[in-house]
Amino acid sequence: MLKRILITLLLAGSALAQDTADPALTAEVHAVYPQLEKLYLDLHQTPELSTLEANTSTKLAAIVRDLGYSVTDHVGGYGVVAILKNGPGPTVMFRTDMDALPVEEKTGLPYASRVHMKDITGDTVPVMHACGHDIHMSAWIGTATIMAKARDRWSGTLIMVAQPAEERVLGAKAMIKDGLFTRFPKPDFAIGLHDWATMPAGTVGAANGPAMASSDSINLTIYGKGGHGAWPQQTIDPVVIAARVVLALQTLISREKDPIEPGVVTVGAIHGGAKANVIPDQVDLQISVRAFNPKVRNQLVFGIFRIAKAEAAAANAPREPEMKVIESTQAVHNDPKLFARLMPVLGRTLGEKNVQTIPPVTGSEDFSEYLAEGIPGFFMAAGAVPSQKWTAAQGDITKLPSLHSALFAPDYNPTIQTAVAAEVSVLRELLKKQ
Numbered sequence: 528m529l530k531r532i533l534i535t536l537l538l539a540g541s542a543l544a545q546d547t548a549d550p551a552l553t554a555e556v557h558a559v560y561p562q563l564e565k566l567y568l569d570l571h572q573t574p575e576l577s578t579l580e581a582n583t584s585t586k587l588a589a590i591v592r593d594l595g596y597s598v599t600d601h602v603g604g605y606g607v608v609a610i611l612k613n614g615p616g617p618t619v620m621f622r623t624d625m626d627a628l629p630v631e632e633k634t635g636l637p638y639a640s641r642v643h644m645k646d647i648t649g650d651t652v653p654v655m656h657a658c659g660h661d662i663h664m665s666a667w668i669g670t671a672t673i674m675a676k677a678r679d680r681w682s683g684t685l686i687m688v689a690q691p692a693e694e695r696v697l698g699a700k701a702m703i704k705d706g707l708f709t710r711f712p713k714p715d716f717a718i719g720l721h722d723w724a725t726m727p728a729g730t731v732g733a734a735n736g737p738a739m740a741s742s743d744s745i746n747l748t749i750y751g752k753g754g755h756g757a758w759p760q761q762t763i764d765p766v767v768i769a770a771r772v773v774l775a776l777q778t779l780i781s782r783e784k785d786p787i788e789p790g791v792v793t794v795g796a797i798h799g800g801a802k803a804n805v806i807p808d809q810v811d812l813q814i815s816v817r818a819f820n821p822k823v824r825n826q827l828v829f830g831i832f833r834i835a836k837a838e839a840a841a842a843n844a845p846r847e848p849e850m851k852v853i854e855s856t857q858a859v860h861n862d863p864k865l866f867a868r869l870m871p872v873l874g875r876t877l878g879e880k881n882v883q884t885i886p887p888v889t890g891s892e893d894f895s896e897y898l899a900e901g902i903p904g905f906f907m908a909a910g911a912v913p914s915q916k917w918t919a920a921q922g923d924i925t926k927l928p929s930l931h932s933a934l935f936a937p938d939y940n941p942t943i944q945t946a947v948a949a950e951v952s953v954l955r956e957l958l959k960k961q
Contacts, residue, residue: 549877563943566665576647602706617683627661631933683957721892722909726908751764793815817891868956869956873907
């Protein structure tokens, strides 16, 4: 009893300590947190782009290696696989992502990223952890540390995976192709977590079933016949064809897709022409498609080409459009049995009021690629919004910086601590001693 009182007094004033229902785990989290804060500030100031996470990967690999994990790096690029075998039991994989975005940070924080680096095309771009992967990595290290130091609390095999290139939905496929589930034990369960820009820090949520949408990034090129803007009759204008395509694509959502089924088609970029009086030879469109149902996904992707082809034919274009799906990943579906098993665990750990069932979102995550290998999965969301900003927004999330915003600034202290507590509690449940 005295020990419990001392722990409570020691942790008073912390958001995590005030809200959690498990003071023993809170003490474990607080013991490791100073290391995690230092790591977070370092990672935030030294972000690296997708497929270029060399230094980030090296940092994480060194830390888990010192914790006693068997570590293999350069898996599927800069991926790290750290394994800790601890007696009989199931095999559980926990994944973090490592890459940052080509975004110039505008938070004004003293630890803001000022990094510029060359991307894969050779262009120099600003880089920022605008999606919170620095939060994810810091919590991942915290979880790896606690699991390694308290092996008496669980039994089985823990696989900690640090994945590259999530933002381009390339990393999971690359790691799988490089033998993630053949060179290493194939897990019985896969667990992941993402910080959330629409939930207050200190809370955790998960969707039951569909959680995140599939994603397809499409490059569409429309061809015409260029010439002088003063004599359009001698040309076939691809700008006009592209404009018709953009408008016609809206009918895929409004008139062809079942209105009960979610789906999004976004034309995010159009590139064509260089001068007001010159009609170009071609126009390039960049398109994003989101869906939860594979049938809807296929309907939208094939519908884009059908419409582009038809509009080009109607304009007597000299050749058919070209369409390439350059990046894609499947939808994330949380396993209903895992959801039913793990949500009560989170409630007991963090307090019922801090755990919620959240609706699916049309953002995407290549965590889905692991689930597509037949592995039951559970993907959590950890609130990252500072409490004062959450209160000021009064439920209007449009007033909050979104993920991928240059202004995104998670409240890292409670977010990291809550994420670690959630991750450890879930892993201990799945790796429970029999």
